[in-house]
Amino acid sequence: MSEWPSDPKFLGKDTRRLEGPAKVTGAAKYSSDMQPEGWLYGMIFRSKWPAALIKSINLEKARAVPGIKGAVTVRDGERPVYFYGEELAAVAGTSKQACLDALRLIEVEATPQPFVVDPVEAMKPGAPSVFTDSPNLSEAKIKEEGKVDEAFAQCAVVVDGEFSTQVQLHHSLETHGNTIHVRAEDCTAWASTQGIFSVRDGLADQLKLPQSKVRAITEYMGGGFGSKFGPGVEGSLAARLSRETGLPVKIMLTRFDESLAVGNRPSSYQKIRLGSDKEGNLLAFDLDGFGSAGFSSGGRTAGGGGGAGFPAPYIYKVPNVRTKQAGVATNAGSSRAFRAPGHPQGSFGMESIMDELAVRLGMDPVDLRIKNDPFEIRRKEYAIGREKFGWAQKYKKPGSTPGPIKTGVGVAGATWGGGGKGTKAQVTINPDGAVEVRCGTQDLGTGIRTVIAVVAAEIFGLTPDKILVRIGDTDFPPSGGSGGSTTTPSVSPAIFDACTKGLQQLQTVSGVADARGVNFLPACRKLGVEPIVMQGEWREGLSSSGAGGVQFAEVAVDTETGFVKVTKILVVQDCGLVVNKLTAESQVNGGVIIGLGYALYEQRVMDPQTGVVLNPNFETYKLPGISDIPDIEVILLDMPERGVIGIGEPVVIPTASAVANAVANAIGVRIHSLPITPDKILEALDRVPKGATAGNEELDPAFARVERADGVAGDFVDFLPA
Amino acid sequence: MAQELNKHNAEKIQGPDAIPVQLTINGKAQAFQLEPRVTLLDALRNHSTQTGAKEVCDRATCGACTVLLDGVPVYACMLLAIEAQGREITTVEGLAPDGKLTKVQEEFIACDGLQCGYCTPGFVLTVSALLAKNPKPSETDVRKACSGNLCRCGSYPRVVEAALKAAGVATASKCEVLTNV
Structure with a gap:
């Protein structure tokens, strides 16, 4: 790891985003802003049935609408529909109004089918089958280590509980979509994507064009959070409409569309038993779990990152562990990877039961965690955090605040693998001293463009603003998709490699022994007419994986209204070598804020009677707003010797768990399901009748049904790259 | 009639x-x-x-x-x-017609009051309008003015910081980097 400079000028310091001026002036052109000559507006026609057999789709009247230039069906002939909002057809025309008119005139002949959208209902015998050829409930994946039943018998304390988490939607502000121009021989796609090469390869395959003839471009991108890989159905439709019309076609989803068909964090239901000796050493853990990833879950399609599995017993070392997890298919849109897939669910169940255990043992929850956490860095973080947070003064007996406004504190930890490799990059050093770095990665808003400039500047002894960084184009050297906190650890070493080789070459050709800093320009001038062009690639030793983090939360709960106000979040996070402190901290803020939404506000609500999503907009699906944000304090542990590690995922994981623990500490009663809404608090405090609120299903019979195990299936694939 | x-x-x-x-x-x-x-x-x-x-x-x-x-x-x-x-x-294209950024725009960049940048034009205009009306806003004023703007990347703390700095109101950074732990 010592290859990184030991006394850096820019690494770990605050560097402003290179694209800042473009973003604050509107000059930044996103894929949704592209207006190639002759472009058409496109819109998607969706199923109004949650389950149906489509017999035919007639586009003739839609085609006849003035301004409409093209119309296609997703599939010809008979086809099933598995969820409300599934894509059936698309139109393209000269205006949004023409498209809106045309969508109304599309005629569909269909036979509606029985459907089920609630996972607990979907597990019951006789429930409507999502698929004709397989059960809704998958075979459970069983994992057993040690002798669980014997160990429980020897525990001094055993706690148990049932926990559930909601379906959370990604809701990146730029919706999914592309502007695509298919010509006779080639294709250009401006894509809102986390992986330009995945878009290129997907379109090349569908259009039967060579990959070298398809170019995907993502100069600026309005967020993805795991949901934007590959061209998607919307990309395929735009490409086909472009081929049909010979014109560029832009299809950007509406916010309504975004709530139905382009991913979510799956639900989870967890029945947990945890036991320890009287000193708090964990001895035994037992989990029955299931969840739904929508129609991509269940018996037919178990497996893959879109599954409903989650890690358990999460970050803790327990010698005797049994877990049983299954997925349930429902007539709902499929899950996709969502910032730290699986982890927030696993964290909520485990960290909640850990606090229950701490209370039963009469032990400080921080001490209980330090005692059972095998990861040394996280143990240090707890120690740093409790000091900084004033934990000893703030942690008190649950529910002991006098008066109606009760305060409480909570804590939780997280892990993330990350890592990442495989990126290639190219640096050009021109005779006039101009430096250009090219890399086929993409900036989702995480700041990778600026990270590239920081690394290059560090090596050449220049300032980051002197580096021209060109990214987001499949004509550049390849890089992987931006997901799983792998971008910075994958890209930084490739830039380091290319620039280091470029510098050596510059020194060789110019004869200047040290061409850095003030010597850089004089050395370049000696190049004559030939610039130096050097390739670099990711290699071992400059980045690593495995980040740990902890978060402390403080809340105030109004026991008369059930309103929770989070007043403080303290984050202590490890991310190896900090590349850009300014943007790293922004990522931490962002993770915490999505975590707050998960804790308190966000939930996709579906109607069991009609099978539709009831809150496909921001009035009713509540994102955290600026007034909901507590004081967020961030402590980053800089460990240059570990190399670069991504920070995007680990910071989103523990927030909801810490908030839930703080709420339980405040009111003296635990809320077992997310989001923690006022109605649940009032019910827990006996202020409203039991059963009057949502999210309190009788889950025992459901857990009992997760029994079909033969150890074959199992749908939790950890998103951690190897 | x-x-x-x-x-x-x-x-x-x-x-x-x-x-x-x-x-x-x-x-x-x-x-x-x-x-x-x-x-x-x-x-x-x-x-x-x-x-x-x-x-x-x-x-x-x-x-x-x-x-x-x-x-x-x-x-x-x-x-x-x-x-x-x-x-x-x-x-937002009309805020700096001569290419020279306004104080609000400069502080959004300096404080990193943006990530993906998709909400940024809206926030920049909202904050600009606030400062035109109320040149020395409190943190609460900023939060109230920006209550109609959503950001999914979670740049809110830095939007507040940028707005206050643009108004010449001092704020403290909340980030600490610990080395040799």
Whole structure:
């Protein structure tokens, strides 16, 4: 790891985003802003049935609408529909109004089918089958280590509980979509994507064009959070409409569309038993779990990152562990990877039961965690955090605040693998001293463009603003998709490699022994007419994986209204070598804020009677707003010797768990399901009748049904790259 | 009476076909041919090249389409283009016409009050309008003014910081980097 400079000028310091001026002036052109000559507006026609057999789709009247230039069906002939909002057809025309008119005139002949959208209902015998050829409930994946039943018998304390988490939607502000121009021989796609090469390869395959003839471009991108890989159905439709019309076609989803068909964090239901000796050493853990990833879950399609599995017993070392997890298919849109897939669910169940255990043992929850956490860095973080947070003064007996406004504190930890490799990059050093770095990665808003400039500047002894960084184009050297906190650890070493080789070459050709800093320009001038062009690639030793983090939360709960106000979040996070402190901290803020939404506000609500999503907009699906944000304090542990590690995922994981623990500490009663809404608090405090609120299903019979195990299936694939 | 009313109303009916529309965008008069049902946001994004205002919810809940109408922030998705005739429309592209960034824009960059940047034009305009009205806002004033703007990346703490710094109000950084732990 010592290859990184030991006394850096820019690494770990605050560097402003290179694209800042473009973003604050509107000059930044996103894929949704592209207006190639002759472009058409496109819109998607969706199923109004949650389950149906489509017999035919007639586009003739839609085609006849003035301004409409093209119309296609997703599939010809008979086809099933598995969820409300599934894509059936698309139109393209000269205006949004023409498209809106045309969508109304599309005629569909269909036979509606029985459907089920609630996972607990979907597990019951006789429930409507999502698929004709397989059960809704998958075979459970069983994992057993040690002798669980014997160990429980020897525990001094055993706690148990049932926990559930909601379906959370990604809701990146730029919706999914592309502007695509298919010509006779080639294709250009401006894509809102986390992986330009995945878009290129997907379109090349569908259009039967060579990959070298398809170019995907993502100069600026309005967020993805795991949901934007590959061209998607919307990309395929735009490409086909472009081929049909010979014109560029832009299809950007509406916010309504975004709530139905382009991913979510799956639900989870967890029945947990945890036991320890009287000193708090964990001895035994037992989990029955299931969840739904929508129609991509269940018996037919178990497996893959879109599954409903989650890690358990999460970050803790327990010698005797049994877990049983299954997925349930429902007539709902499929899950996709969502910032730290699986982890927030696993964290909520485990960290909640850990606090229950701490209370039963009469032990400080921080001490209980330090005692059972095998990861040394996280143990240090707890120690740093409790000091900084004033934990000893703030942690008190649950529910002991006098008066109606009760305060409480909570804590939780997280892990993330990350890592990442495989990126290639190219640096050009021109005779006039101009430096250009090219890399086929993409900036989702995480700041990778600026990270590239920081690394290059560090090596050449220049300032980051002197580096021209060109990214987001499949004509550049390849890089992987931006997901799983792998971008910075994958890209930084490739830039380091290319620039280091470029510098050596510059020194060789110019004869200047040290061409850095003030010597850089004089050395370049000696190049004559030939610039130096050097390739670099990711290699071992400059980045690593495995980040740990902890978060402390403080809340105030109004026991008369059930309103929770989070007043403080303290984050202590490890991310190896900090590349850009300014943007790293922004990522931490962002993770915490999505975590707050998960804790308190966000939930996709579906109607069991009609099978539709009831809150496909921001009035009713509540994102955290600026007034909901507590004081967020961030402590980053800089460990240059570990190399670069991504920070995007680990910071989103523990927030909801810490908030839930703080709420339980405040009111003296635990809320077992997310989001923690006022109605649940009032019910827990006996202020409203039991059963009057949502999210309190009788889950025992459901857990009992997760029994079909033969150890074959199992749908939790950890998103951690190897 | 009813007849007269009908006649009066009939004279005001425009469309449904496209009609000439004159908009003054960032100080320049622009001529459009638009159906009356076209929103100001649609006119800007799809019938002109001013794509700074973003379409995110298209129903007045997120503020990404914020523009200034005679200096007052409005949601461009909730206004028909024909209603904006005769008014001064300022989009984010019009804040720094000579290329020199405003103090608000500079502080958004310096404080990193943005990530993906899709909500940024809306926030920049909202904060600019706030400071024009209230040059020394409190943190609460900023939060209140920005309550109609959503950010999914979670840049809120730094939006507040940028707004206060642009107004010359001191704020403290909340980030610490510990080494040798």
